[in-house]
Amino acid sequence: MTGMALAPRAGAQYARILGIGAYRPSRVVTNDEICEHIDSSDEWIRERTGIITRHFADEDESVVDMAAAAAEKALAAAGISADQLDAVVVCTVTHLLQTPSAAAELAFKLGAGTPAAFDISAACAGFSYGLAIAQDLIRGGSATRVLLVGVEKLSDITDPTDRGTAFIFGDGAGAAVIGPSDTPAIGPVVWGSDGAQTEAIIQDVTWRVFRNGATHKFPSLRMNGQQVFRWAVYEIAKVAREALDSAGIGADDLDVFIPHQANMRITDAMIKQLGLPESVVVARDIAETGNTSAASIPLAMGRMLEEGQIKSGDLALLIGFGAGLVYSAQVVVVP
Numbered sequence: 001m002t003g004m005a006l007a008p009r010a011g012a013q014y015a016r017i018l019g020i021g022a023y024r025p026s027r028v029v030t031n032d033e034i035c036e037h038i039d040s041s042d043e044w045i046r047e048r049t050g051i052i053t054r055h056f057a058d059e060d061e062s063v064v065d066m067a068a069a070a071a072e073k074a075l076a077a078a079g080i081s082a083d084q085l086d087a088v089v090v091c092t093v094t095h096l097l098q099t100p101s102a103a104a105e106l107a108f109k110l111g112a113g114t115p116a117a118f119d120i121s122a123a124c125a126g127f128s129y130g131l132a133i134a135q136d137l138i139r140g141g142s143a144t145r146v147l148l149v150g151v152e153k154l155s156d157i158t159d160p161t162d163r164g165t166a167f168i169f170g171d172g173a174g175a176a177v178i179g180p181s182d183t184p185a186i187g188p189v190v191w192g193s194d195g196a197q198t199e200a201i202i203q204d205v206t207w208r209v210f211r212n213g214a215t216h217k218f219p220s221l222r223m224n225g226q227q228v229f230r231w232a233v234y235e236i237a238k239v240a241r242e243a244l245d246s247a248g249i250g251a252d253d254l255d256v257f258i259p260h261q262a263n264m265r266i267t268d269a270m271i272k273q274l275g276l277p278e279s280v281v282v283a284r285d286i287a288e289t290g291n292t293s294a295a296s297i298p299l300a301m302g303r304m305l306e307e308g309q310i311k312s313g314d315l316a317l318l319i320g321f322g323a324g325l326v327y328s329a330q331v332v333v334v335p
Contacts, residue, residue, distance in 0.1 A: 009140070009141035009142070010141050011137075011138055011139045011140045011141030011142070011180075012138050012139055012141075012144070012180030012181065013139070013180075013181075013182070014139070014180070014181040014182065014183060014184050014185060014186070015134065015135040015138040015139055015178055015179065015180060015181055015185065015186050016178070016179065016180075016181035016185030016186060016332075016333060016335070017131075017176050017177070017178055017185070017186070017332060017333070017334075017335040018077075018078035018079075018080070018145075018176075018177045018178065018179045018335055019073075019074045019075065019076070019077030019078030019079070019176065019177045019335055020073075020074055020077060020174070020175070020176050020298055020301050020302045020305060020335055021069075021070045021071060021072065021073025021074030021075070021076070021077060021174070021175040021176075021298075021302060022070055022073065022172070022173070022174050022175075022298060022299045022301075022302030022303065022306075023066050023069035023070040023073070023172060023173045023174075024055045024171075024172045024289060024299070025055045025056060025057040025058065025061060025066065025171050025172065026055075026058075027055060027056045027057070027058065028053050028054075028055060029053060029054050029055065029056050029170070030042070030052075030053055031045045031046065031051065031052065031053070031167065034160070034166055034167045035167075037160040037161050037166060038160075038161060038162070038163045038166050038167070039163060040163060040167060045167045048263075048265070049167065049168065049263050049264060049265070049286070050263065050264025050265065050267075050284070050286055050287055051167060051168070051264075051286055051287060051290050051291075052287050052288060053287075053288050053289075053290070054169070054170030054171075054288075054289060054290030055170050055171055055172055055289060055290070056155045056170065056171050057153050057155060057171040061153075062153070063090075063092055063094055063095045063096075063102050063151050063152070063153050063173075064095075064102050064105045064106050064109060066151050066153065066171065066172065066173040067090060067092075067102065067106050067149045067151040067173045067175065068106060068109045068110060069173060070149060070151070070173035070174055070175035070295075070298070071106065071110055071147055071149055071173075071175040072110070073175065073302075074147070074175035074176055074177050075110075075147070075177060077177070077335070078145075078177035078179070078335075080145060080177060080179075082107075082110040082111050082112040082113075082147075083111065083112060083113045084145055085107070085110075085112045085113075085115045085145050085146070085147050085177075086115050086116065086137075086142075086143035086144050086145055086146065087115050087116040087117070087134070087137055087142070087143040087145075087146045087147070088103045088104075088106055088107040088110075088112060088115050088116070088117040088146075088147045088149075089103060089117075089118060089119075089120060089130050089133065089134060089146060089147070089148050089149070090102040090103040090106060090117075090118075090119045090120070090149045090151060091119070091120045091121075091122060091126030091127050091129065091130045091148070091149065091150045091151070091294040092119060092120075092121070092126065092150070092151050092152055092293075092294055093121055093123055093126075093152065093157075093293060093294070093323070094151075094152045094153045094154055094156055094157060094293075095119060096156060101117060101118055101119040102119050102151070103117035103118050103119050103149075104117040104118075106147075106149065110147075112147075115147075116142075116143070120133070120294075122294070122320075122322075122324070122326050122328070123201070123293055123294065123322035123323035123324055123326060124260045124262065124291070124293045124294060124296065124320050124321060124322025124323065124326075125191070125260070125294075125320035125321055125322055125324070125326045125327055125328040126150055126293070126294030126320065127148070127150035127174065127176075127294050127295070127296075127297045127298055127318075127320060128189070128191070128297065128318055128319065128320035128328035128329060128330065129191060129320070129326070129328050130148045130150070131148060131176070131178070131186065131189075131318070131330065131332070132189035132191065132328065132330065134146040134148050134178040135178065135186045135189075138178060138179065138180055144179065144180060145177060145178070145179045146177070146178040146179075147175065147176075147177055147178075148175065148176045148177075148178055149173060149174070149175040149176075149298075150173065150174050150175075150292075150293075150294035150295040150296070150297065150298050150299075151172070151173035151174075151294065151295050152169075152171060152172065152173075152292050152293040152294055152295050153171045154169035154170060154171055154221070154291075154292065154293060155169070155170070155171050157203070157218075157219065157220050157221055158220055158221060159217075159220040159221075162220065162222070164222070164223055164224075164225055165220075165221050165222065165223050168223075168263075168290060168291045169221070169290055169291050169292070169293070170289055170290030170291065170292050171292065172289060172292045172295045172299050173295050173299075174292075174295045174296075174297065174298025174299040174300075174301070174302055175298060176298055176335075185332065185333040186330060186331075186332050186333075187243065187246060187247030187330045187331035187332065188243075188246040188247065188330065189243075189328060189329070189330045190239050190242045190243045190246055190328070190329050190330070191326075191327060191328035191329070192239075192326070192327060192328075193324050193325065193326045193327070194231070194235075194324070194325045194326075195324070195325075197227065197231065197325045198323075198324065198325070199224070200223065200224045200227045200228050200231070200323070200325055201221065201222075201223045201224075201228060201322060201323035201324075201325070202221070202222055202223075202323065203219050203220070203221060203222075204219055204220055204221070204222045205219050206219070207219065228262075228325075229263065229265070229266060231321075231325060232262065232263075232266045232269075232270070232321055233266060233269040233270065233273065234273075235327075236270065236319060236321045236327055236329075237269075237270050237273035237274055239319065239321075239327050239328075239329050240259075240270065240273075240274055240317060240319050240329055241274065242329070243317060243319065243329035243330055243331060244317065244331065246330075246331075247330070247331035249315065249331060251274055251275055251276050251277065251280070252277055253315060254276065254280050254315055254316070254317055254331075255279075255280065255281065255310065255314035255315050255316065255334075256280065256281050256282075256283070256304070256310050256314050256315065256316035256317070256334060257271070257274075257276060257280050257281070257282045257283065257316070257317050258283040258297055258300050258301055258304075258316050258317065258318050258319075259283065259297075259318075259319045259320075260291075260296050260297060260319065260320040260321055260322065261283065261284075261285050261286035261289065261290075261291055261292065261296035261297075261299075261300055262286070262291050262296075262321070262322070263286070263291070264284065264286055264287070267282065267283075267284065267286075281304065281309050281310055281314075283297075283300035283301070283303075283304060285299055285300035285303050285304075289303075293322060294320075296320075297318050297320055301316070301318075301334070305334070305335075310334055311334065312334055312335060313333060313334060314333070314334040315331060315332075315333060315334075316331065316332050316333075316334050317329065317330075317331050318330055318331075318332060
């Protein structure tokens, strides 16, 4: 029959982060341990990146295991149970199964029933991408409560003998529960990609090399550090300013700055580019956690809440950037 209108589905007017959870594996890896395999030093690594230690997962500890540990904390913080979730979204590039998704496994592990479940591959911008998607799901009426997890086991795909990457990456998981809000609490997302620079951070070979019994060293990450540094400092600061403008606030209105924990020097350069006042609390979780890609923003926010550096209601600028090259930023109200 022509002329029939489909029934609309109304969502919440706004969305917010209801709770945050963080998980770091128990094994702490020092710079000295990393330097057993590369020609470098603790002093050089600290000076170039700000990293002192990072965490590595156990051999039998999976991405899903870490995601579940962080998710349980986020659910507790939000005051809801897993069976109240409508969607589970996992942001990761280190779930080494093409299928099924880590999200589907996680939902089952948590006892979440039958929520929608899918993974996002947006590297270090994954959590910020996922936050934008979660907000749209809630405002569009497709979900009421969304579990969003950024999780990486980068030790699986890092070459310990590569002087350009061996000291940078760590493992961990950060989770957030997103739900409806009566007031704006997640600002408009500013996101995009620069596919012309995909070679800046890349997996060195495809999985195809293992077909037909071919022998090859396990695929690992390769990065052009100088290229990424220049791009992050000069281009991503523009994205951060646009996110502030889109949220209708200025740098002086911010309480917290939580950039992707890529490099302490990048963070310092972005602070200068943005002209952030000294009153803004800045995440520096990279010092003890390293670069955990999609997990870094929620891990940093979790630490800041646990240590009392920030409080509920603060305005925080989040910005992720990484392989792709992709980027994403938004202003949020701290849960």
